[in-house]
Amino acid sequence: MSERLEKGLTALRGQMDSKVESFFSSCVNCGICAESCLFYTETKDPRYTPIYKTEPLRKLWKQEYSFWGKFSSKLGFTKTFKESDLADWEELVYDGCSMCGRCSMVCPMGIDIADIIARVKQGLSAAGYTPQDLVGAANRTLEFGSPMGNILPALKAHIKHIEADTGLTVPFDIEGADYMVTISANEVVTFPEYIGAITRIFAHANVSWTISSEAFEATNSGLQMGNNTIATELVGRIVAAAEKLKVKNVVSPECGHAYAAIRWNGPNYLGKKYTFGVVHILELLDELYRSGRIKTSGMETSRMTFHDPCQIVRRGGVAAQPRELLASVASDVTEMSDHGRMNWCCGGGGGVSANERAEELRIQVFNRKKSQLDEIKVETMVTACSNCRTVLEDGLDANDMDMEVLGLTELIADHLVENEALVGS
């Protein structure tokens, strides 16, 4: 057995617990999960059936943890676990799964298939079967602080413009602030208007906030590639910064997987409870809106819909807030046929969009979103995840669809009652 296979198997063995035992004991191989997965529905390739993506872990469980597996092993009938049992799943798991978790909502046995696929990633990653793009992103984050390299200068340059345009100050490293804001690299590089938006909103609502110059990047390549060591290191940086600044809360950016990493997985990575709270930016905005601290004026009149980012809505539980916020600034909102917790993924989650090898497949599976959009004929799609936004824009371009994609936070900022006064100043 090669060293990399041994590492992979060791990592997979570490994933065995009562959940895995109950999930694999319950699966009757009905295949219903296939119909919930856009990688299957848009390709009709049965290998993309979600439960099939869990095969490496399932095979090991069967061999080493089930009666027949142990029995066969004693008699020498067990097929040896080969390197191909991991290698052949790399493409299925990293290119053909966005970790959207739709399969977990439909399994009649209640199997959280997305959770099992995340565990399979741990084995593949340990054995070195991870797309090079994800490995590169993780290495850049470890070395320079962000998957796109050192983006602090870019962030500071954007902030200089924001401060010049608005007359506001973006607070860095303020001790004792109520909220420490984190940002995703994509928001700095592709959608810097997000940073301007939160600056204006927080000034408007008189929020005590800060950005840590030591740890503002919230994306987590370790989570995407399935490497808990890296994921822990990256979350640990934010936690250390929050503790150093003694902030009351950390604000997750719109980015879906960043929210999952810091809000839900972080304490488990680190093995300790936080000394501060974690809120998604939409949760905070909704709270400010409900308490009357955000006042908006005017309504968007174009026909709009909301794309639910999977990790924020289906796997994150932030479903009502974006709708309430959108309804406060848009008068003509139409829901897609499957929305909320059953929405279809953009196709680029779970690291798929960062994996250039998967681009063709990602564009192909965007047909599912296209079908949803074709049904409701909207002019504007609003979302709350910079990764979704990039992937949606790519998909629309590839299909020659003339539709605007907006970020919800920016939309709210554009409708602040003092907006005109601020821009004027």
Place this chain on the structure above:
Amino acid sequence: MIANFIDGPLWYFSLFVFFAGVMLRLGSIIFSKHKVDLSVARGPEAPGAFRTIFSRFLPDKGMYPHIKLQVIAGYIFHLGLFAVIFFAAPHIKFFDEHFLGFSWTALPHWGFIFAAQLAFLGLILLWLQRVINPVSRLISKTGDHISSILTFIVLLTGCLALLESFSSLRLLHRFSVELFLIYFPFSSLMHAFTFIPSRAFTGAWFGRRGIKS
């Protein structure tokens, strides 16, 4: 001689394997490592777990048109099987005399035949789906086919035994049930029990995140 063996030692052996096997499998779920989630819960786990145990009996509305066959055949099979096992007159008499000491109203003969036909129809449809549909064909294991065939044989011999014309038919049914009981704990037939913790784990996970599952 064979009749005595089937009605005697083999019956008790199969019962032992079934009950001990099921307990062991459930025990391995209950006593396996279970990590404590340290994130701050948005909602309680228990109601989520409880809700999901029941909610997954019904398919998602949007999904239903795509999985009609599995859902309808699944319901036909399971309801038919349930009725046959617990409401066939010979079974009630058997439970009364050997286990419970009380009885309940049995299905009329035509009701039994109807329930058995439903179970057969559902089972055959599910198995055809398993071998014809490319997805099910790819993911199905040998054990799934063995489970289907064993269940079919138990149903078939049960219908034959109902004729009660030949003692050998009753013996054949009992023998097939014994094989079924012995195979049960080591196969995916265990889903009859493990669906509860499986759904509960997932429901609890979603519950603590404030999501209906």
